[in-house]
Amino acid sequence: MVARHPVTHRSRRYLLRDPDGDEMVARLAGSQGWETVVDIPAKRFGSEPGRVSWEMYPGIFLTCVRDRKLHTSYLLVTSRITDGLGSYETWITASGLSFFTDADLIRAVEGSNNPKEKCRALVRAGIGAPLNPDNRYSRVFIESVNDASPDVRKSAIKAIGYTEWPPFQELLDAISQQDPDGSVRSLAKRMSAAFDEAEVGDE
Structure with missing residues (x-):
């Protein structure tokens, strides 16, 4: 056991x-x-x-x-x-520290002017996403896993990994089978396995 x-x-x-x-x-x-x-x-x-x-x-x-x-x-x-x-x-x-808002993080992804900038913005959005699924974040992540750039698609997968949102498991499995880039498929497969190992979604 x-x-x-x-x-x-x-x-x-x-x-x-x-x-x-x-x-x-x-x-x-x-x-x-x-x-x-x-x-x-x-x-x-x-x-x-x-x-x-x-x-x-x-x-x-x-x-x-x-x-x-x-x-x-x-x-x-x-x-x-x-x-x-x-x-x-x-x-x-209440500490007086200044934090990025949800709107800030999403706007950074949507307003990115190049793949490198978008990659960083995606991972930051994944880190800062709320604990429970949020359609605002889900939309930009799902759009990004269909981006022309493999690097952007991989960053979207990393962002999804940070969220640990159970509904994304099916998407990761689909990407691991269907993405045209082998490195993207491999990352999606590893992230899906990490969800399984962490028992994401299990009570």
Whole structure:
């Protein structure tokens, strides 16, 4: 019998308007007296994001991720003991920090002028998407998996992977069979397998 990993509950991810805003987050967390439990610096060169986590309350963690490749920093709350994260998530929205809105993230995808810009905007939108399926995001992701550029299609798949929305599983399976580009098919297949492994959609 395969052992299941403990379920980690999370809030949605909040993307900071200032990609270097992680320093402000650290100061705010310090002012609360929260203990730092993880501190992995972002690498100046390379794609590995940095990550800092503070324990807000026993078993409740605030994490700030800084991704230099995407020029993005974001916050989220996680816990393995409860899915009732609303009151802790409220701290994020009341912190005085400035975050991208849903409209901002979607507009960035729709207003992209070239494939490279659109790729980045898609992944950022996937990271910042709400926990539950949202038609505004679904529309731009579905349009993008039909883009002429294989790179854009792959970025749309990555965005879908970040959302972890169960309705996308069927789309991933279709892409893994039908996309004309082998690397796109392969990524869709791996993402679908990741959904299975994470038991996305299972109660």
